[in-house]
Amino acid sequence: MNNGNSVLLVVDMQAGFVSSKSAPVVPHVVDLVDRWEALGRDVVFTRFINRPGSQFERLIHWSRFMPGAEEVEIIDELAPHAARAAAVVDKVGQYSPFTTEFTRLVNVHGWSQMVICGIATESCVMKSACDAFEQGYTPWVVTDACASHAGADKHEAGLLVIKRFIGRGQLVDAASVIDGSAQAA
Numbered sequence: 550m551n552n553g554n555s556v557l558l559v560v561d562m563q564a565g566f567v568s569s570k571s572a573p574v575v576p577h578v579v580d581l582v583d584r585w586e587a588l589g590r591d592v593v594f595t596r597f598i599n600r601p602g603s604q605f606e607r608l609i610h611w612s613r614f615m616p617g618a619e620e621v622e623i624i625d626e627l628a629p630h631a632a633r634a635a636a637v638v639d640k641v642g643q644y645s646p647f648t649t650e651f652t653r654l655v656n657v658h659g660w661s662q663m664v665i666c667g668i669a670t671e672s673c674v675m676k677s678a679c680d681a682f683e684q685g686y687t688p689w690v691v692t693d694a695c696a697s698h699a700g701a702d703k704h705e706a707g708l709l710v711i712k713r714f715i716g717r718g719q720l721v722d723a724a725s726v727i728d729g730s731a732q733a734a
Contacts, residue, residue, distance in 0.1 A: 556635070556660040557585045557592045558646060560667030560674050562627050565613060565620025566597075566698045571668050574696035575626055578666050581694045581723045582630050588727070591658060592634045595646045596621055597673060603642045644676035647684065655686070662687040664726055666694035671707030675714070682715045689731055690715070693722045 562578055585592060598621055599605050599614040606612045614621055623631045631637050635658065638651045654660075663681045665688055667674055674695050681688040690711055697703035712720060721731040 554659055555590060555662040555664055556655075556658065557582065557590060558663050558665045558667075558677060559592060559594045559627065559630075559634075560646070560665060560677055561595055561597050561640075561669070562624050562667050563596055563614075563620060564622050564624055565618070566668040567624055568698040570700045571696040571698040574668070574694060575624065577694045577723065579626050579630075581666055581691060581726070582627065584723075584727045585664075586630065586633075591660070592630065593646070593651070593654065594623055594627070594631045594634050594637045595651075595667075595673070595677075596623065596637060596639050597644075598639050598641045600642050605642065640673075644673045645680045646677050647680045660686070662689065664689045664691060666691040666723075668695070669697045669699065669707070670695045670704040671697055671699070671710070675707050675711050678711055678719070679714050682719075688715050688719055689726060690720050691723050691726055692720050 559582060582592060597614055598616055636654055638646050638648055640646060640648060663686050665674055665677050678688040678690050692708060708720060725731040
């Protein structure tokens with residue numbers, strides 16, 4: 550991995566997504582962000598925001614995470630990191646970080662590799678990795694810094710599908726990302 554053109558994408562570490570099932574990943578994500586920042590590398594946080602009448606509300610019957618709700622906020626443990634990050638990108642009504650703002654940031658910074666961690670493995674993390682892959686970037690999913698608020702079985706299902714979509718070698722652990730031993734096949 551060429552860390553010079555990599556960004557750490559911290560997906561949806563929001564108060565509403567941290568449940569008893571996903572809370573154990575919080576210290577792992579905090580540690581990864583601490584170590585990544587200590588190396589002087591760029592970090593981007595994402596926040597999922599829902600809107601009344603969205604596809605999430607209409608088709609999935611999910612009406613949480615409306616603007617202004619406390620559950621939308623980045624968790625306290627990561628809030629100081631988010632305040633000094635390259636950006637906090639709001640994903641309004643979408644799983645993927647590939648908004649106009651994020652795409653502009655990618656181009657300005659020249660990021661070609663995206664190291665992805667956060668919540669939820671089977672939805673927003675997976676969609677972020679797949680979109681990065683399809684747009685020609687190299688995604689790396691940090692398996693020990695991802696979780697699902699729906700439980701370990703959903704996390705494992707997400708990892709299985711991610712492997713199929715972007716390649717087994719793109720699933721790495723935090724240690725290999727930090728020490729640079731993660732290598733594309």
